[in-house]
Amino acid sequence: MAKRTKKVFTMQVYPDQVAEYIRRHNPVWPEMATMLKEHGVHNYSMFLAEDGVTLFGYAEIESEEKWAAVADTDVCKKWWDSMAPLMRTNEDNSPESKDLREIFYLA
Template sequence: METVAFRMTLKPGMREEYEKRHRELWPELADALHAAGIRDYRIFLDESTGHLFAIQQRTDTHTTHALATLPVMRKWWDSMAELMETHAERGDSAPVAVPLVPVFHLP
């Protein structure tokens, strides 16, 4: 298993709606994430900045690079675009996700 982390940004005032949509995560999206090898996916919010910190475990044979080509992923991103910073300048609703570099681990 590999652990990856990244940062996204929630627009001001969108916390409740963001949490609601994730509580109601589409089963077909959850299935796609699992099929791509994602395990134990968590997202945390820094309320002072609106930054979302995401961490996930990925199997050694993950196919997360292919998620962006799936219609269900594109549909999810489109539905979330009003809540988050996205790549709208390139005509894409994918969230801006900044990879985070691991600097410490206590097993």
């Protein structure tokens, strides 16, 4: 198995949209899940912090290049458009996201 890199980030959901955000992820669109797997994304999880608005994302990725290419897919753009009313986004409807740097790991 190829070595995977961890991708960890935060995003912000609007407080009055948390329930809808959760509903739309259970389950995520099948075509979205397939596309992510095809782009080398594994073990992708989202968590909601106790503040009720901060989302914490974790994914294992095969490469930064494949991860970046997700944004160019039609299904991703459609997903972003559908999620934009629920969370803070950039002008292209991509979620505002802040990468987190790993500082400790215990295997």
